[in-house]
Amino acid sequence: MLRFLKVGNRSHFFFFSALQIRSVRVVVDVAGGERVDTSKPSFIHPAAVVHPNAVIGQGVSIGPFCSVSSSVKLGNGCQLFPGSHVFGSTELGDNCMLMTGAVVGDDYPGCTIIGNNNRIGYHAVIGVKCQDMKYKPEDECFLEVGHNNDIREHTSIHRSSKSTDRTVIGNGNLIMGSCHIAHDCKIGNNNIFANNTLLAGHVEVEDYVHTAGATVVHQFCHLGSFSFLGGGSVVSQDVPKYMMVSGERAELRGLNLVGLTRYGFSIEEIRSLRTAYRKIFMCVDGNVGSFEERLAEVEQHENLVHVPVVRAMLQSIRHSFAEDRRGICKFRHWNVS
Template sequence: MMQGVSIGPFCTVGSAAKLGHGCQLHPGSHIFGNTELGEHCILMTGAVVGDDLPGRTVIGCNNIIGHHALVGIKCQDLKYKPGDECFLDVGDNNDIREHTSIHRSSKSSDRTVIGDNNLIMGSCHIAHDCKDYAHTAGAIVVHQFCRIGSFCFIGGGSVVSQDVPKYMMVTGERAELRGLNLEGLRRRGFTAAEEQNEELAHIPAVGSMVQSIRDSFAENRRGICKFRYWTSS
């Protein structure tokens, strides 16, 4: 039995929903479908979590779902077949700000995944089947068939029309490669040896990056962003 849960006026909690201890639902927030909230989650006014669809939405602990955010709803992929299961997994300690939309996967064999300790800023849209570690600045646009590699950084205002390989930093209208995301890699615990070692081919992180680049040139892929040197201007 749940304990310490607070549910404000004009809220909806579906019959299949599960709430962890200490959850707070502010007035006018809603939980639908097969949805599970971990302990101490907060839904701000107007937030909607889950959808009456096959599959499920799982939210970890200590998450804040901002005002009028939509989390775990139907994807916008026209290939999605009504009746198919679709999934969203969200980790712990995430701050999902106002008017954000996070969609479930487009097929039962995949899922949308949000990890831990993320700040997802206001009006951000995370589409179906997205996952991996990536740092994106504000007002970016990503073409629907592009892949954003793990641990990369995308500069503010960028328009990404080709794949961004793992560990890279890109920016610009039609985003261009500007080098490795060195600061981001250090923050994620990558060592200097992984960045500088002469026998690079034997380092797992480098092998993963090379495979990411190879995958971008596979059949029906869009290639990778072009490279451009930083300038002093």
């Protein structure tokens, strides 16, 4: 059986038996004339179907009943467990792991790029065409996934809906079982999506966002950094930075104090955020002004405006009221007078 291995700018062809463990020794010329041995054993099970044009890195393990298409590139140390599949123009970085039944990429135009050290769980489906009526089969569509993500069982992540956009997943995210990330979403870093979190198309998630189970997010919503979405919430508007929402139609429930403490925010920062939040969202007397007036008051507050986290929260709120945005989740009017 013919296998194709590409090293640097030079191509090498190797013949080997499908019944054997492949151990290929490749010596590469580097600057200064030094020759470096990059050999590592790779294993391709005889029951796997690997196209001869696929680019296979060193130390790759491909189990039985796997399939690897002609345009696929597998980085060094990748592991494909039995019954996992990589299709279309798809690139896996180094040390990626596909558990049994995982499917990455498809044969439609476009590509799926997966970074290093990603784990893709049992029967997850990553980088397939979107579920959007605007999609045209001839359009090139894209998915880009960063590094060190744990994508658990039965999760689905779709490519973009058009060639001018792309679905993007950052680094260090934990995406638990049966989550869905739709076309054109932009996901930042170090987020935690609990089981059955569903993100509709064009949702943007910043960093360190935590959703509880069965959370649903409407298309085009923005979730600010360090926010928390309670279990079973239906989020139809933006969640500003540092805030917590919950409810069948999610409402603001205060700051994500537990998350802020866990992520190392100082007591002074949290105190300033609480003061700003109360002034904007919690009525303390009967003469309180409109929401816009309260927001402007905090923006001009001589002590609060100089605190970076407060400025970030205010900016997050303001951006949610831009012309193409959905506004923020509703908040309860508390009257403690």
